Structure formats: structure tokens, C-alpha cells
Amino acid sequence: METIHYQSQSQLVMENVLGMKGGHGDSSYALNSLSVQIKMVRAVIPYLERAIYEKMRVKLNGDGLFRIADFGCATGGNTLLVADTIVRAVKRSLGEEEEPEFEVYFADLRSNDFNSLLRMMLPTQLQSCADADNDGDTNPVAAGSYFAAAVCGSHFRRLFPRKSLHFCHSSLCLHWLSKVPEAVRERRSPRVYVSSDCEEAVGGAYLHQFNTDFTRFLNARAEETVYGGCVFISLVGRNGGTHIMEEQGTLGDISRHFEYAFQELVNEGFIEKEKWESFNLPWFGPNPEEVESIVKRQGAFTMEHVRVLGEFPLHPMTEVRRGEKEVFGSSVGNHYRALLENIVKAHLGCESLTDEFFFRIGKRAAAKFEEYLSNHIELVVVMLVFLKKITGLMRFAFHEF
Numbered sequence: 001m002e003t004i005h006y007q008s009q010s011q012l013v014m015e016n017v018l019g020m021k022g023g024h025g026d027s028s029y030a031l032n033s034l035s036v037q038i039k040m041v042r043a044v045i046p047y048l049e050r051a052i053y054e055k056m057r058v059k060l061n062g063d064g065l066f067r068i069a070d071f072g073c074a075t076g077g078n079t080l081l082v083a084d085t086i087v088r089a090v091k092r093s094l095g096e097e098e099e100p101e102f103e104v105y106f107a108d109l110r111s112n113d114f115n116s117l118l119r120m121m122l123p124t125q126l127q128s129c130a131d132a133d134n135d136g137d138t139n140p141v142a143a144g145s146y147f148a149a150a151v152c153g154s155h156f157r158r159l160f161p162r163k164s165l166h167f168c169h170s171s172l173c174l175h176w177l178s179k180v181p182e183a184v185r186e187r188r189s190p191r192v193y194v195s196s197d198c199e200e201a202v203g204g205a206y207l208h209q210f211n212t213d214f215t216r217f218l219n220a221r222a223e224e225t226v227y228g229g230c231v232f233i234s235l236v237g238r239n240g241g242t243h244i245m246e247e248q249g250t251l252g253d254i255s256r257h258f259e260y261a262f263q264e265l266v267n268e269g270f271i272e273k274e275k276w277e278s279f280n281l282p283w284f285g286p287n288p289e290e291v292e293s294i295v296k297r298q299g300a301f302t303m304e305h306v307r308v309l310g311e312f313p314l315h316p317m318t319e320v321r322r323g324e325k326e327v328f329g330s331s332v333g334n335h336y337r338a339l340l341e342n343i344v345k346a347h348l349g350c351e352s353l354t355d356e357f358f359f360r361i362g363k364r365a366a367a368k369f370e371e372y373l374s375n376h377i378e379l380v381v382v383m384l385v386f387l388k389k390i391t392g393l394m395r396f397a398f399h400e401f
């Protein structure tokens with residue numbers, strides 16, 4: 001049994017383990033995001049384009065460069081599709097007179113598989129990426145239309161020079177928190193939070209952590225973005241609802257599926273109950289009002305647009321319709337693995353226990369697939385324009401974090 005250095009969630013530096021699973025294998029993010037996440041990315045594209053045509057008020061500097069950053073880019077076809085869409089839309093919106101050159105910065109944590117992403121940009125790979133994007137309504141990736149660079153570090157800090165970015169983008173990412181809130185870590189319980197029917201205090205602690213993290217993100221972008229520049233965000237959230245935990249939707253559903261896997265490992269003596277009780281997930285799905293109030297309080301951006309898009313199925317059930325429940329189960333296991341393997345492995349401290357854990361997830365999904373039918377994702381989509389000068393107080397707040 002291979003042992004990995006175990007880190008309790010209080011020791012865990014989340015940014016060291018959060019990355020999606022790299023490569024192109026069965027449980028890689030690049031492969032799994034082509035079944036679920038790509039649908040959401042495509043649904044958001046019309047809003048992204050409209051935001052660029054209608055709201056962007058950027059003036060280029062003398063260097064004629066337009067700089068785009070994609071925060072939490074991960075790796076795979078989604079990442080390139082988004083970069084390509086932004087470049088095309090900006091070109092169209094700036095018109096014939098201005099012909100900028102484009103730089104696209106792909107930003108993510110250092111655990112991200114940047115090598116696979118950059119390899120996908122080789123001309124032959126771009127063609128197969130365009131072929132895979134086979135729904136017919138998206139143009140192939142515009143090879144060679146921008147210069148690309150990878151930037152690593154947490155987007156809750158500054159990653160770029162002052163006033164250097166024209167367009168900031170972040171997709172399916174900002175619901176990830178920098179850590180499980182301390183108040184939640186301290187209360188041991190056989191629940192994997194975020195999950196439903198837990199106490200108000202737990203929900204409040206998660207909302208507070210989201211508030212802190214999202215404010216840090218906005219503070220950093222306010223320093224980096226040029227006046228009139230945009231920040232376009234889509235994140236997993238919820239539609240209205242004041243009871244934070246009951247409304248956690250898809251994030252709560254995944255937590256519950258995790259609970260069953262932990263419970264089985266405990267019942268069969270693979271792990272101590274304490275291991276289960278000390279595991280929680282570092283994410284929070286806000287509603288539009290919560291996002292709006294943080295943006296207003298932070299103060300550097302105007303909120304031009306906010307809406308909820310949904311409901312996207314969390315589990316494509318094609319295999320079940322073909323009667324292949326086991327294939328469905330293993331696709332659920334692989335999908336969760338693509339997102340969460342690194343966190344689970346750091347917590348369980350062992351490769352084979354991690355395999356066992358995701359095997360349980362898949363086994364249960366195959367047996368209880370009806371339960372998975374109702375699992376849906378709602379997205380909160382937000383468009384911000386940077387208009388205000390940053391004040392002394394906000395600078396102070398930024399450096400404090």
C-alpha cells in the first residue's frame with residue numbers, strides 16, 4: 001500500500017492540492033469536462049460575447065496589445081474554446097481601425113497540468129480539438145491568433161502588474177474556496193459539508209469564507225485591470241434561496257455522494273470514523289444577491305449584468321438509457337475523480353484508499369442511478385466593469401490578506 005503524506009484539513013494548504021486531474025486519461029479533467037462542463041461553457045458564450053460587444057469600454061495603450069487572463073483555466077478543450085471566443089469577439093468589437101495583438105494568460109494553481117494545455121495548442125492538436133467540438137455551431141479554434149503564456153499562483157492574490165489586463169475571465173472556478181472555514185473544521189461530524197440539513201452556523205461560516213475569498217479576488221483584479229476593462233465570471237451557484245445549506249444544489253449533492261463512500265469505508269474498517277468526520281469540501285455556491293452585495297461592498301467595479309443559468313444535468317445519463325448502468329457508475333466516479341482526487345488523496349493519505357473511495361462512488365451511482373437524475377447545476381453569471389480608482393482603504397484591505 002503506497003502511503004502519501006497525510007495532511008489534516010487544518011494543515012492542508014488548499015492551493016497545493018486543489019488542481020484538477022491532469023493528462024488525458026479516463027479520469028482526467030480534459031476528458032471529463034467534455035461531457036458536463038462544456039455544455040455550461042457553451043451556454044455562457046452568448047452572454048460573454050454580448051458583454052464584450054455592449055459593455056467593454058477599453059482604450060488600448062500605445063503598444064497595441066490586448067491582454068486577456070483566464071483565471072482557473074484548468075486544461076482541456078473548454079479552456080481553448082473560451083480564449084478563442086474572447087479573442088474573436090474583441091476583434092469584432094474593436095472593428096477595423098484598431099488591430100491589436102492579443103496575449104492570453106492561462107492562470108491557475110501550480111498543481112495545474114499546464115503542459116497538457118500548452119501541448120494542445122500545437123497546430124495538429126488544435127485541429128483535433130476543433131473536430132471534437134462537433135456540435136456544428138462553434139467555429140474551430142483560431143490557431144495562431146494570440147500569444148499564450150501560463151501563469152501560476154492563487155488568484156486570491158495579485159498575479160499581474162498594475163493596470164495591465166483588459167479582460168479577465170473565470171469559468172466554473174470561484175465557488176472553490178481557499179480553505180474549509182475554520183468554524184466548520186473544528187466541529188467534527190459525520191457529514192461532508194457543504195451538504196443539506198446542517199445548521200445555520202455552518203452555512204454562515206461558508207458564506208463568510210466566500211465573502212473573504214471573493215473580495216480578495218476582486219481586490220487583486222481591481223489593481224490589475226485597466227479602466228473600462230471587464231471581469232466576466234461564471235460560477236456554480238444557486239437561484240435565490242436564503243437557507244444557504246439546503247439550497248447548495250449540486251455542491252450539496254456531490255457532498256452527499258461523498259458521505260456514502262466515506263460511510264462504506266468506515267463500516268468495512270478501511271478508515272477510522274474520525275477520518276470521515278474531519279473531511280469537508282472547500283466550496284460554496286452563492287446566489288446572485290450575495291455576489292452583488294460583495295461587489296458593491298468591495299466598490300471598484302460596476303455590476304453590469306447578473307443572471308442564473310440552469311439547470312444543467314450534473315450526470316449525463318446516456319449510458320443508463322442504453323442499459324449500461326455500470327458504465328454510468330464508472331463515468332460518475334471518473335468525473336468526481338477529475339475534480340476532487342487531489343483533495344481526497346491528501347486527506348486519506350494513500351493511493352489505494354483513494355482508488356477504493358472513488359470505486360465506491362461509482363458503484364453506488366450504478367446501483368442508485370435514479371437518484372442522480374435530479375442532480376442539476378445552476379450557474380451564476382456576472383459581468384463587471386472596472387471603473388473606479390482604488391482607494392487607500394481598499395489598498396490596505398488588499399495588502400492585509
Ligand SMILES: C[S@@+](CC[C@H](N)C(=O)[O-])C[C@H]1O[C@@H](n2cnc3c(N)ncnc32)[C@H](O)[C@@H]1O
Nearest residue numbers: 019072073074078108109154155171172173176
Ligand atoms: C472546474 S475547474 C474549471 C476549469 C475551466 N475554467 C472550465 O471552465 O472548464 C476549476 C479550476 O479552478 C482552479 N482554482 C481553484 N482555486 C484556485 C485559486 N485559488 N487560484 C487559481 N486557480 C484556482 C482549479 O485548479 C481548477 O483548475
